[in-house]
Amino acid sequence: MTQPLDINAVSAHYGTTKVLEHLSLSVRAGELVSLLGASGCGKTTTLRLIAGFLSPTSGSIELGGRDLTRLPTHRRDIGLVFQNYALFPHLSVLDNVAFGLKQRGVAPGERRKRSMAMLERVGLATLADRAPGALSGGQKQRVALARALVIEPPLLMFDEPLSNLDAKLRVDMRVEIRQLQRVNGTTSVYVTHDQEEAFSISDRVAIMNAGRLMQFDRPEVLYRRPANTFVARFVGFENIIPFKVVARGGDAVTAEATGMRLQLSQNDFGAIPDAFLLATRPDGLMVSAEPAAEGLPAQLGLRTYLGRAYQYQCETAAGHLVANGSLTTPLEAGTQVKLVPVPEQCTILAADGGR
Amino acid sequence: MSDRPHPILIAVAALVYLFLMVPLVIVVGAALSDTTYLTFPPQGLSLRWFENIFAISAFRRTIVTSLQIAFLGTMIALLIGIPAAYALNRFRVELPKWLGTLFVLPILVPEIVFGFALLKSLTVGAGVPIFAALLIGHTLIVLPYVVRVISASLASFDFAIEEAAISLGSAPVKTFFTIVLPNVRAGVIAAFILAFITSLNDVSVSLFLTGPGISTLPIQILAHVEQFFDPTVASVSVLLMFLTVAVMAIVERTLGLTFLAK
Structure with a gap:
């Protein structure tokens, strides 16, 4: 039942706008992959291409080895869950869920049995006879989920399914979606702009920008080892x-930036090139008022309170950076300090930004 | 803010209703008069002028023609207007903006000019038979209402619903009938009523397109007034009002009128 999805060098151009450029992406059977990016990055276009609502300019899309590229949407057999639920307003909850089975020629008795069983699984069996308009947002999305799952599609796709729900419900629903997807083992594509949502429910996440795939990997890897400056900034490596490497001794490398030296080990970072970019989140750059400390000279700007630390906007020779300082010694704006990178919290990018 | 409306507001509203209702009351009264001339208040009560409508063959024929034209014209306008309104809304981004304006043109052009243009092109130019020319003319004048009313209905329709149905295996054409149409049903019915009544009451376009032997009821009323001063014209006006009210009543009975006042 469950099948792999292959997107092969797909481009989508509309007029002069290149919405998607040579996107290649493979989703393994049973895997949940998120397409993550800001609006206009091409993630929704990708979903609509897979669904067949749009046609690619070039490239092909295969599901379980079957070429979908020229197949009309209604014969693709893909379950879709929409942001606005897209329930049929004139049909009852039960008829909404049974709609796909009806199209497949399933007999009325069987249709009802399977739809009720699916409503049972999403906890809405008691609302089967209601009109969709009478349901809450969360209930609507459960009906939409049941409607997409009951046809047992080889591929399930979600288009920002939780964006219209409030924060608490969003977290509950994504756990529920993940559990249902796991149990069914349905290959899934999940489109979202919410990083936390994507990272929390996905096996792998594809980060997209301006119609291109920036990095496609497990959330743990994306979070700790972004491949380029775009992904690094996206996942919070603000600095x-x-x-430049000035000395090497075995795995130990000594590198130099304006006004500071840093010891790094290739055991932690892999091969370190002669010129590289050191990327850290604010937690990985500590403010030190010690004049003797080995760090990047900086002048402090605005201080904000984070609860676990103070955060400072800093001006340095390497530009504007954001660093954290200890709660015991709040420092005033204008203070001259050193910014000390914590190697365990850092990652290394190629000098050209990884492009 | 008080819950009770201001006295001046009530007075103005009452005046407006009076202004709207009084002419109708006068017409109804005149229609019931027993005299051979138009008068109000009615002198004596009689339905003989209503009988007279059906005694005059021209009225009998034009009532039938008017109903035929109104029904057929509205149906054709719906057949053209529903797909047009669908396309204009579904492909709002892809289609040029002026395309929507095109469908409003027949009511933007002065009706008298439009009627004359149709006479020149259809009847004189192309030699189209009178009934067909009337039908085409009425279809064109009601089409803007059909497109506008159904567009308004479709504007609040989420096309993701259609996509959801297609993704579940329903072919696009079938989806239009099973999913899209049931959800704009109120708009279609509203469009039907508006178009039917507009056609039934039209004068300016019909004036040019009617001809020997074929006329519509409003045109026959005009012709009758030119020659006679008896209350028949009042009773036939009441009949026309009654037809309009009947259409509304049928809708009220089957669907409720509230959906019209969105």
Whole structure:
């Protein structure tokens, strides 16, 4: 039942706008992959291409080895869950769920049995006879989920399914979606702009920007080892500082930036090139008022309170950086300090930004 | 803010209703008069002028023609207007903006000019028979209402619903009938009523397109008034009002009128 999805060098151009450029992406059977990016990055276009609502300019899309590219949507057999639920307003909850089975020629008795069983699984069996308009947002999305799952599609796709729900419900629903997807083992594509949502429910996440795939990997890897400056900034590595290697001794590398030296080990970072970018989140760059400390000279700007630390906007020779300082010694704006990178919290990018 | 409306507001509203209702009351009264001339208040009560409508063959024929033209014209306008309104809304981004304006043109052009243009092109130019020319003319004048009313209905329709149905295996054409149409049903019915009544009451376009032997009821009323001063014209006006009210009543009975006042 469950099948792999292959997107092969797909481009989508509309007039002069290149919405998607040579996108290649493979989703393994049973895997949940998120397409993550800001609006206009091409994630929704990708979903609509897979669904067949749009046609690619070039490239092909295969599901379980079957070429979908020229197949009309209604013969693709894909379950879709929409942001606005898209329930049929003139049909009851039960008829909404049974709609796909009816199209497949399933007999009325069987249709009802399977739809009720699916409503049972999403906890809405008691609302089967209601009109969709009488349901809450969360209930609507459960009906939409049941409607997409009951046809047992080889591929399930979600288009920002939780965006219209409030924060608490969003977290509950994504756990529910993940559990249902796991149990069914349905290959799934999940489109979202919410990083936390994507990272929390996905096996792998494809980060997209301007119609291109920036990085496609497990959330853990994306979060700790972004491949380029775009992904690094996207996952919160706000500080990107250029370094040059000045000495090597075995795995130990000494690198230098304006006004500071840093010891790094290739055991932690892999091969370190002669010129590289050191990327850290604010937690990975500590503010030190010690004049003797080995760090990047900086002048403090605005201080904000985070609860676990103070955060400072800093001006340095490497540009504007954001660093955290200890709660015991709040420092005033204008103070001259050193910014000390914590190697365990850092990652290394190629000097050209990884492009 | 008080819950009770201001006295001046009530007075103005009452005046407006009076202004709207009084002419109708006068017409109804005149129609019931027993005299051989138009008068109000009615002198004596009689239905003989209503009988007279059906005694005059021209009225009998034009009532039938008017109903035929109104029904057929509205149906043709719906057959053209529903797909047009669907396309204009579904492909709002892809289609040029002026395309929607095109469908409003027949009511933007002065009706008298439009009627004359149709006479020149259809009847004189192309030699189209009178009934067909009337039908085409009425279809064109009601089409803008059909497109506008159904567009308004479709504007609040989420096309993701259609996509959801297609993704579940329903072919696009079938989806239009099973999913899209049931959800704009109120708009279609509203469009039908508006178009039917507009056609039934039209004068300016019909004036040019009617001809020997074929006329519509409003045109026959005009012709009758030119020659006679008896209350028949009042009773036939009441009949026309009654037809309009009957259409509304049928809708009220089957669907409720509230959906019209969105």
